Amino acid sequence: MENFDIAIIGGGPAGATLARLLDEKFRVILIDEKTDDENSFSKCCGGLLSPDAQKAFAEFDLTLPKDLLVDPQIFSVRTIDLQTKFERHYQRFYMNLDRRKFDLWLESLIPESVERFYGRCKEITQQDKLYCLKCTDNDGAERTIAAKKIVGADGANSMVRKYLYPEKEIRRYTAIQQWFREENAKPFYSCIFDPATSDCCSWTISKDNVFIYGGAFEPKDCRMMFEIQKQRLSDYGFKFGEILKTEACVVLRPKSPFDICTGKNNAFLIGEAAGLISPSSLEGISFAINSARILAEVLNKNNMTADKVYGIKIIPMRIKIFAKVLKCPFMYVPSLRKLVMKSGLSSIKITKRN
Numbered sequence: 001m002e003n004f005d006i007a008i009i010g011g012g013p014a015g016a017t018l019a020r021l022l023d024e025k026f027r028v029i030l031i032d033e034k035t036d037d038e039n040s041f042s043k044c045c046g047g048l049l050s051p052d053a054q055k056a057f058a059e060f061d062l063t064l065p066k067d068l069l070v071d072p073q074i075f076s077v078r079t080i081d082l083q084t085k086f087e088r089h090y091q092r093f094y095m096n097l098d099r100r101k102f103d104l105w106l107e108s109l110i111p112e113s114v115e116r117f118y119g120r121c122k123e124i125t126q127q128d129k130l131y132c133l134k135c136t137d138n139d140g141a142e143r144t145i146a147a148k149k150i151v152g153a154d155g156a157n158s159m160v161r162k163y164l165y166p167e168k169e170i171r172r173y174t175a176i177q178q179w180f181r182e183e184n185a186k187p188f189y190s191c192i193f194d195p196a197t198s199d200c201c202s203w204t205i206s207k208d209n210v211f212i213y214g215g216a217f218e219p220k221d222c223r224m225m226f227e228i229q230k231q232r233l234s235d236y237g238f239k240f241g242e243i244l245k246t247e248a249c250v251v252l253r254p255k256s257p258f259d260i261c262t263g264k265n266n267a268f269l270i271g272e273a274a275g276l277i278s279p280s281s282l283e284g285i286s287f288a289i290n291s292a293r294i295l296a297e298v299l300n301k302n303n304m305t306a307d308k309v310y311g312i313k314i315i316p317m318r319i320k321i322f323a324k325v326l327k328c329p330f331m332y333v334p335s336l337r338k339l340v341m342k343s344g345l346s347s348i349k350i351t352k353r354n
Protein backbone atom coordinates (compact mmCIF):
# COMPACT_ATOMS: atom_id res chain seq x y z
CA MET A 1 0.00 0.00 0.00
CA GLU A 2 1.43 3.38 -1.03
CA ASN A 3 0.97 6.49 1.09
CA PHE A 4 0.04 9.89 -0.29
CA ASP A 5 -0.67 13.23 1.35
CA ILE A 6 -3.69 13.85 -0.88
CA ALA A 7 -5.66 11.51 -3.16
CA ILE A 8 -8.02 13.20 -5.63
CA ILE A 9 -10.82 10.97 -6.89
CA GLY A 10 -12.03 12.22 -10.27
CA GLY A 11 -10.17 14.19 -12.92
CA GLY A 12 -12.91 16.37 -14.47
CA PRO A 13 -12.62 20.19 -14.37
CA ALA A 14 -12.68 20.17 -10.54
CA GLY A 15 -10.12 17.39 -9.95
CA ALA A 16 -7.78 18.46 -12.76
CA THR A 17 -7.79 22.08 -11.54
CA LEU A 18 -7.04 21.04 -7.98
CA ALA A 19 -4.22 18.72 -9.12
CA ARG A 20 -2.74 21.62 -11.10
CA LEU A 21 -2.83 24.05 -8.18
CA LEU A 22 -1.68 21.93 -5.22
CA ASP A 23 1.75 22.73 -3.87
CA GLU A 24 4.54 20.40 -5.04
CA LYS A 25 5.48 19.78 -1.40
CA PHE A 26 2.53 17.36 -1.22
CA ARG A 27 2.63 13.82 -2.56
CA VAL A 28 -0.55 13.83 -4.65
CA ILE A 29 -2.31 11.14 -6.70
CA LEU A 30 -5.15 11.73 -9.16
CA ILE A 31 -7.47 8.80 -9.84
CA ASP A 32 -9.50 8.91 -13.07
CA GLU A 33 -10.10 6.43 -15.86
CA LYS A 34 -9.93 8.98 -18.70
CA THR A 35 -7.04 8.61 -21.17
CA ASP A 36 -6.41 10.11 -24.59
CA ASP A 37 -7.75 6.92 -26.16
CA GLU A 38 -10.82 7.94 -28.22
CA ASN A 39 -12.97 5.24 -26.62
CA SER A 40 -12.11 6.21 -23.07
CA PHE A 41 -14.52 8.08 -20.74
CA SER A 42 -16.12 11.23 -22.05
CA LYS A 43 -18.39 13.36 -19.86
CA CYS A 44 -21.96 13.73 -21.13
CA CYS A 45 -22.13 17.54 -21.31
CA GLY A 46 -23.24 20.44 -23.48
CA GLY A 47 -19.67 21.72 -23.60
CA LEU A 48 -20.62 25.40 -23.30
CA LEU A 49 -18.12 27.56 -21.43
CA SER A 50 -20.06 30.26 -19.57
CA PRO A 51 -18.78 33.79 -18.87
CA ASP A 52 -18.19 32.75 -15.23
CA ALA A 53 -15.94 29.89 -16.35
CA GLN A 54 -14.16 32.22 -18.79
CA LYS A 55 -13.57 34.62 -15.89
CA ALA A 56 -12.11 31.76 -13.83
CA PHE A 57 -9.56 31.14 -16.60
CA ALA A 58 -8.82 34.86 -16.84
CA GLU A 59 -8.08 34.82 -13.09
CA PHE A 60 -5.57 32.02 -13.69
CA ASP A 61 -4.07 34.02 -16.57
CA LEU A 62 -4.83 30.99 -18.76
CA THR A 63 -5.77 31.17 -22.43
CA LEU A 64 -7.76 28.56 -24.31
CA PRO A 65 -6.19 26.76 -27.30
CA LYS A 66 -8.33 27.22 -30.41
CA ASP A 67 -8.49 23.50 -31.19
CA LEU A 68 -10.83 23.07 -28.20
CA LEU A 69 -13.45 25.14 -30.04
CA VAL A 70 -16.07 23.63 -32.32
CA ASP A 71 -17.90 25.15 -35.24
CA PRO A 72 -19.79 27.48 -35.03
CA GLN A 73 -19.75 29.97 -32.15
CA ILE A 74 -23.36 31.04 -31.54
CA PHE A 75 -24.48 34.30 -29.94
CA SER A 76 -28.08 33.68 -28.93
CA VAL A 77 -30.32 31.00 -27.51
CA ARG A 78 -33.78 30.21 -28.89
CA THR A 79 -35.90 29.75 -25.79
CA ILE A 80 -39.00 27.72 -26.47
CA ASP A 81 -41.96 26.99 -24.25
CA LEU A 82 -43.40 23.87 -25.87
CA GLN A 83 -46.62 24.17 -23.85
CA THR A 84 -47.53 27.66 -25.07
CA LYS A 85 -45.44 27.45 -28.28
CA PHE A 86 -44.00 30.80 -27.26
CA GLU A 87 -40.46 31.54 -28.43
CA ARG A 88 -37.91 34.23 -27.60
CA HIS A 89 -34.23 34.80 -28.40
CA TYR A 90 -31.74 35.87 -25.72
CA GLN A 91 -28.15 36.95 -26.20
CA ARG A 92 -25.59 34.49 -24.80
CA PHE A 93 -21.82 34.67 -24.36
CA TYR A 94 -20.90 30.98 -24.21
CA MET A 95 -17.93 29.43 -25.93
CA ASN A 96 -18.88 26.28 -27.85
CA LEU A 97 -16.30 23.59 -26.98
CA ASP A 98 -15.42 19.96 -27.49
CA ARG A 99 -15.90 18.84 -23.87
CA ARG A 100 -13.64 15.79 -24.16
CA LYS A 101 -10.78 17.86 -25.60
CA PHE A 102 -11.39 20.47 -22.90
CA ASP A 103 -11.02 17.87 -20.11
CA LEU A 104 -7.86 16.44 -21.69
CA TRP A 105 -6.40 19.94 -22.01
CA LEU A 106 -7.08 20.65 -18.31
CA GLU A 107 -5.34 17.38 -17.46
CA SER A 108 -2.36 18.30 -19.66
CA LEU A 109 -1.73 21.29 -17.35
CA ILE A 110 -1.21 19.05 -14.29
CA PRO A 111 2.45 19.03 -13.19
CA GLU A 112 4.42 15.81 -13.44
CA SER A 113 4.85 15.73 -9.68
CA VAL A 114 1.21 14.56 -9.45
CA GLU A 115 1.00 10.79 -9.83
CA ARG A 116 -1.73 9.51 -12.16
CA PHE A 117 -3.76 6.35 -11.61
CA TYR A 118 -5.81 5.46 -14.69
CA GLY A 119 -8.79 3.64 -13.24
CA ARG A 120 -11.61 3.93 -10.73
CA CYS A 121 -11.86 3.99 -6.99
CA LYS A 122 -14.19 1.19 -5.87
CA GLU A 123 -14.18 1.36 -2.09
CA ILE A 124 -13.24 3.79 0.68
CA THR A 125 -12.34 2.71 4.20
CA GLN A 126 -10.49 4.36 7.10
CA GLN A 127 -7.63 2.89 9.10
CA ASP A 128 -6.32 4.97 11.97
CA LYS A 129 -5.83 8.43 10.43
CA LEU A 130 -5.50 7.20 6.85
CA TYR A 131 -8.05 6.76 4.10
CA CYS A 132 -7.62 3.53 2.15
CA LEU A 133 -8.89 3.54 -1.42
CA LYS A 134 -9.38 0.25 -3.21
CA CYS A 135 -8.92 1.01 -6.90
CA THR A 136 -9.04 -0.93 -10.16
CA ASP A 137 -6.98 0.27 -13.10
CA ASN A 138 -8.19 0.32 -16.71
CA ASP A 139 -6.66 -3.16 -17.27
CA GLY A 140 -8.49 -4.62 -14.27
CA ALA A 141 -5.52 -4.73 -11.87
CA GLU A 142 -6.25 -3.78 -8.25
CA ARG A 143 -4.27 -1.37 -6.11
CA THR A 144 -4.85 0.06 -2.67
CA ILE A 145 -3.91 3.67 -2.14
CA ALA A 146 -3.58 5.23 1.32
CA ALA A 147 -3.86 8.98 1.83
CA LYS A 148 -4.00 11.41 4.74
CA LYS A 149 -6.54 13.52 2.89
CA ILE A 150 -8.97 12.61 0.12
CA VAL A 151 -10.85 14.88 -2.26
CA GLY A 152 -14.06 13.80 -3.96
CA ALA A 153 -14.03 15.42 -7.39
CA ASP A 154 -16.02 12.50 -8.71
CA GLY A 155 -19.04 14.33 -10.08
CA ALA A 156 -22.78 14.08 -9.53
CA ASN A 157 -22.82 10.44 -8.47
CA SER A 158 -19.92 10.95 -6.05
CA MET A 159 -18.91 7.88 -4.02
CA VAL A 160 -16.96 10.15 -1.68
CA ARG A 161 -20.10 12.19 -0.92
CA LYS A 162 -22.07 8.97 -0.31
CA TYR A 163 -19.30 7.73 2.01
CA LEU A 164 -19.21 10.97 4.02
CA TYR A 165 -22.93 11.75 3.99
CA PRO A 166 -24.81 8.46 3.50
CA GLU A 167 -28.13 10.12 4.44
CA LYS A 168 -27.74 13.12 2.16
CA GLU A 169 -30.03 13.30 -0.86
CA ILE A 170 -29.52 16.07 -3.41
CA ARG A 171 -32.26 16.34 -6.03
CA ARG A 172 -31.08 14.40 -9.06
CA TYR A 173 -32.17 14.03 -12.66
CA THR A 174 -31.13 11.75 -15.46
CA ALA A 175 -29.56 13.76 -18.26
CA ILE A 176 -29.88 12.12 -21.67
CA GLN A 177 -28.16 13.45 -24.77
CA GLN A 178 -28.44 12.16 -28.30
CA TRP A 179 -26.12 13.20 -31.14
CA PHE A 180 -27.53 13.41 -34.69
CA ARG A 181 -26.14 14.21 -38.08
CA GLU A 182 -27.09 17.88 -38.61
CA GLU A 183 -30.15 18.33 -40.82
CA ASN A 184 -31.41 21.70 -39.60
CA ALA A 185 -31.10 24.55 -42.07
CA LYS A 186 -28.89 26.57 -39.68
CA PRO A 187 -26.92 25.74 -36.54
CA PHE A 188 -28.45 27.10 -33.33
CA TYR A 189 -28.69 26.73 -29.55
CA SER A 190 -32.05 26.25 -27.94
CA CYS A 191 -33.37 25.97 -24.43
CA ILE A 192 -36.63 24.07 -24.16
CA PHE A 193 -39.26 24.05 -21.44
CA ASP A 194 -41.86 21.33 -21.67
CA PRO A 195 -43.75 20.71 -18.41
CA ALA A 196 -45.57 17.76 -20.01
CA THR A 197 -42.34 15.73 -19.99
CA SER A 198 -39.99 17.36 -17.45
CA ASP A 199 -39.98 20.00 -14.73
CA CYS A 200 -36.37 20.78 -15.67
CA CYS A 201 -35.13 21.92 -19.07
CA SER A 202 -33.78 20.55 -22.33
CA TRP A 203 -31.42 21.99 -24.90
CA THR A 204 -30.04 21.61 -28.39
CA ILE A 205 -26.54 22.59 -29.47
CA SER A 206 -24.95 22.43 -32.91
CA LYS A 207 -21.31 21.31 -32.96
CA ASP A 208 -19.23 20.52 -36.03
CA ASN A 209 -22.18 19.39 -38.19
CA VAL A 210 -23.62 17.39 -35.33
CA PHE A 211 -26.92 18.33 -33.71
CA ILE A 212 -27.02 17.47 -30.00
CA TYR A 213 -30.37 17.24 -28.26
CA GLY A 214 -30.37 16.68 -24.52
CA GLY A 215 -32.54 17.12 -21.49
CA ALA A 216 -32.78 16.48 -17.77
CA PHE A 217 -35.64 14.20 -16.74
CA GLU A 218 -36.97 12.67 -13.54
CA PRO A 219 -35.16 9.30 -13.28
CA LYS A 220 -38.45 7.34 -13.45
CA ASP A 221 -39.53 6.92 -17.11
CA CYS A 222 -36.71 9.24 -18.23
CA ARG A 223 -36.12 7.45 -21.53
CA MET A 224 -39.82 7.45 -22.39
CA MET A 225 -40.14 11.17 -21.58
CA PHE A 226 -37.05 11.91 -23.67
CA GLU A 227 -38.60 10.15 -26.68
CA ILE A 228 -41.99 11.86 -26.18
CA GLN A 229 -40.30 15.26 -25.96
CA LYS A 230 -38.19 14.50 -29.02
CA GLN A 231 -41.40 13.77 -30.95
CA ARG A 232 -42.94 17.02 -29.70
CA LEU A 233 -39.84 18.91 -30.89
CA SER A 234 -39.99 17.14 -34.22
CA ASP A 235 -43.64 18.26 -34.55
CA TYR A 236 -42.46 21.78 -33.65
CA GLY A 237 -40.05 21.72 -36.61
CA PHE A 238 -36.73 20.40 -35.27
CA LYS A 239 -34.93 18.00 -37.61
CA PHE A 240 -33.34 14.90 -36.12
CA GLY A 241 -31.03 13.15 -38.59
CA GLU A 242 -29.24 9.83 -38.25
CA ILE A 243 -28.48 9.01 -34.57
CA LEU A 244 -24.72 8.96 -33.98
CA LYS A 245 -24.56 8.45 -30.23
CA THR A 246 -26.75 8.33 -27.11
CA GLU A 247 -25.33 9.10 -23.67
CA ALA A 248 -26.73 9.58 -20.19
CA CYS A 249 -25.61 10.46 -16.69
CA VAL A 250 -26.84 11.80 -13.37
CA VAL A 251 -27.10 15.57 -13.01
CA LEU A 252 -27.72 17.27 -9.67
CA ARG A 253 -30.07 20.20 -9.16
CA PRO A 254 -29.74 21.60 -5.64
CA LYS A 255 -32.94 22.99 -4.12
CA SER A 256 -31.22 24.99 -1.42
CA PRO A 257 -27.73 26.24 -0.49
CA PHE A 258 -27.86 23.75 2.40
CA ASP A 259 -27.72 20.90 -0.13
CA ILE A 260 -24.06 21.76 -0.73
CA CYS A 261 -21.71 19.53 1.27
CA THR A 262 -18.04 20.39 1.45
CA GLY A 263 -16.66 17.45 3.45
CA LYS A 264 -15.30 16.65 6.91
CA ASN A 265 -12.55 14.70 8.71
CA ASN A 266 -9.84 15.49 6.12
CA ALA A 267 -12.11 14.47 3.25
CA PHE A 268 -13.26 17.26 0.94
CA LEU A 269 -15.78 17.64 -1.87
CA ILE A 270 -15.40 19.94 -4.87
CA GLY A 271 -17.38 20.58 -8.06
CA GLU A 272 -20.58 18.69 -8.70
CA ALA A 273 -19.63 16.09 -6.08
CA ALA A 274 -20.27 18.85 -3.53
CA GLY A 275 -23.60 19.67 -5.21
CA LEU A 276 -22.12 22.80 -6.78
CA ILE A 277 -24.07 23.31 -10.01
CA SER A 278 -26.58 25.93 -11.08
CA PRO A 279 -30.14 24.68 -10.49
CA SER A 280 -31.44 27.15 -13.08
CA SER A 281 -29.15 26.48 -16.06
CA LEU A 282 -27.26 23.29 -15.00
CA GLU A 283 -24.02 25.20 -15.62
CA GLY A 284 -21.35 23.49 -13.54
CA ILE A 285 -17.89 24.01 -15.03
CA SER A 286 -17.31 27.40 -13.35
CA PHE A 287 -18.40 25.99 -9.97
CA ALA A 288 -16.03 23.02 -10.43
CA ILE A 289 -13.04 25.23 -11.26
CA ASN A 290 -13.72 27.86 -8.60
CA SER A 291 -14.31 25.34 -5.78
CA ALA A 292 -11.05 23.57 -6.74
CA ARG A 293 -9.19 26.90 -6.61
CA ILE A 294 -10.59 27.65 -3.15
CA LEU A 295 -9.69 24.20 -1.81
CA ALA A 296 -6.15 24.43 -3.25
CA GLU A 297 -5.65 27.75 -1.45
CA VAL A 298 -6.82 26.20 1.83
CA LEU A 299 -4.77 22.98 1.53
CA ASN A 300 -1.61 24.79 0.41
CA LYS A 301 -1.71 26.75 3.69
CA ASN A 302 -1.50 23.45 5.62
CA ASN A 303 -4.30 24.54 7.92
CA MET A 304 -5.08 22.08 10.74
CA THR A 305 -8.81 22.81 10.41
CA ALA A 306 -8.79 22.80 6.61
CA ASP A 307 -12.29 21.30 6.33
CA LYS A 308 -13.81 24.09 8.44
CA VAL A 309 -11.89 26.84 6.61
CA TYR A 310 -12.91 25.38 3.23
CA GLY A 311 -16.55 25.23 4.40
CA ILE A 312 -16.41 28.94 5.29
CA LYS A 313 -14.64 29.98 2.07
CA ILE A 314 -17.30 28.22 0.01
CA ILE A 315 -20.10 30.40 1.52
CA PRO A 316 -20.07 32.91 -1.40
CA MET A 317 -20.65 29.96 -3.76
CA ARG A 318 -23.56 28.80 -1.59
CA ILE A 319 -25.00 32.32 -1.86
CA LYS A 320 -24.61 32.16 -5.62
CA ILE A 321 -26.51 28.86 -5.68
CA PHE A 322 -29.18 30.48 -3.52
CA ALA A 323 -29.52 33.34 -6.04
CA LYS A 324 -30.01 30.72 -8.78
CA VAL A 325 -32.62 28.93 -6.64
CA LEU A 326 -34.51 32.23 -6.40
CA LYS A 327 -34.31 32.65 -10.19
CA CYS A 328 -35.79 29.20 -10.84
CA PRO A 329 -39.52 30.06 -10.44
CA PHE A 330 -39.22 32.69 -13.20
CA MET A 331 -37.89 30.02 -15.52
CA TYR A 332 -39.71 26.90 -14.38
CA VAL A 333 -43.16 27.92 -13.06
CA PRO A 334 -45.21 28.00 -16.29
CA SER A 335 -47.31 31.07 -15.40
CA LEU A 336 -44.25 33.13 -14.33
CA ARG A 337 -42.25 31.96 -17.35
CA LYS A 338 -45.13 33.04 -19.61
CA LEU A 339 -45.11 36.49 -18.02
CA VAL A 340 -41.32 36.85 -18.40
CA MET A 341 -41.31 35.64 -21.99
CA LYS A 342 -44.35 37.74 -22.95
CA SER A 343 -42.74 40.85 -21.43
CA GLY A 344 -39.81 40.42 -23.80
CA LEU A 345 -37.48 41.45 -20.94
CA SER A 346 -33.80 41.06 -22.02
CA SER A 347 -34.81 39.34 -25.25
CA ILE A 348 -33.42 40.28 -28.66
CA LYS A 349 -35.23 40.74 -31.95
CA ILE A 350 -34.04 38.60 -34.83
CA THR A 351 -34.05 40.30 -38.20
CA LYS A 352 -34.26 37.80 -41.03
CA ARG A 353 -33.51 38.63 -44.63
CA ASN A 354 -36.23 37.37 -46.98
Ligand SMILES: Cc1cc2nc3c(=O)[nH]c(=O)nc-3n(C[C@H](O)[C@H](O)[C@H](O)COP(=O)(O)OP(=O)(O)OC[C@H]3O[C@@H](n4cnc5c(N)ncnc54)[C@H](O)[C@@H]3O)c2cc1C
Pocket: 009, 010, 011, 012, 013, 014, 015, 031, 032, 033, 034, 041, 043, 044, 045, 046, 047, 048, 049, 050, 053, 119, 120, 121, 122, 153, 154, 155, 156, 159, 175, 176, 177, 214, 249, 250, 251, 270, 271, 272, 273, 276, 277, 282, 283, 284, 285, 286, 288
Ligand atom coordinates in the same frame (compact mmCIF):
# COMPACT_ATOMS: atom_id res chain seq x y z
C1 LIG B 1 -25.95 16.66 -20.03
C2 LIG B 1 -25.21 17.73 -19.29
C3 LIG B 1 -24.88 18.91 -19.95
C4 LIG B 1 -24.13 19.88 -19.25
N1 LIG B 1 -23.75 20.99 -19.95
C5 LIG B 1 -22.97 21.92 -19.33
C6 LIG B 1 -22.47 23.03 -20.06
O1 LIG B 1 -22.70 23.17 -21.26
N2 LIG B 1 -21.70 23.94 -19.40
C7 LIG B 1 -21.40 23.80 -18.06
O2 LIG B 1 -20.72 24.66 -17.50
N3 LIG B 1 -21.85 22.72 -17.36
C8 LIG B 1 -22.61 21.77 -17.97
N4 LIG B 1 -23.03 20.68 -17.27
C9 LIG B 1 -22.56 20.49 -15.88
C10 LIG B 1 -21.09 20.08 -15.90
O3 LIG B 1 -20.87 19.07 -16.86
C11 LIG B 1 -20.65 19.55 -14.54
O4 LIG B 1 -21.19 20.31 -13.50
C12 LIG B 1 -19.13 19.58 -14.47
O5 LIG B 1 -18.60 18.68 -15.40
C13 LIG B 1 -18.69 19.20 -13.05
O6 LIG B 1 -17.29 19.02 -13.06
P1 LIG B 1 -16.64 18.05 -11.99
O7 LIG B 1 -15.20 18.03 -12.26
O8 LIG B 1 -17.16 18.39 -10.65
O9 LIG B 1 -17.27 16.60 -12.33
P2 LIG B 1 -17.22 15.77 -13.68
O10 LIG B 1 -16.96 16.61 -14.84
O11 LIG B 1 -18.46 14.94 -13.67
O12 LIG B 1 -15.95 14.84 -13.48
C14 LIG B 1 -15.96 13.78 -12.56
C15 LIG B 1 -14.83 12.86 -12.93
O13 LIG B 1 -14.71 11.88 -11.90
C16 LIG B 1 -14.55 10.62 -12.47
N5 LIG B 1 -15.04 9.63 -11.51
C17 LIG B 1 -16.30 9.44 -11.08
N6 LIG B 1 -16.34 8.44 -10.19
C18 LIG B 1 -15.07 8.00 -10.05
C19 LIG B 1 -14.49 6.97 -9.28
N7 LIG B 1 -15.20 6.19 -8.47
N8 LIG B 1 -13.14 6.78 -9.38
C20 LIG B 1 -12.39 7.56 -10.20
N9 LIG B 1 -12.91 8.54 -10.96
C21 LIG B 1 -14.24 8.76 -10.88
C22 LIG B 1 -15.33 10.67 -13.77
O14 LIG B 1 -14.86 9.71 -14.68
C23 LIG B 1 -15.05 12.11 -14.23
O15 LIG B 1 -13.89 12.18 -15.02
C24 LIG B 1 -23.77 19.69 -17.91
C25 LIG B 1 -24.12 18.51 -17.25
C26 LIG B 1 -24.82 17.53 -17.94
C27 LIG B 1 -25.14 16.25 -17.24
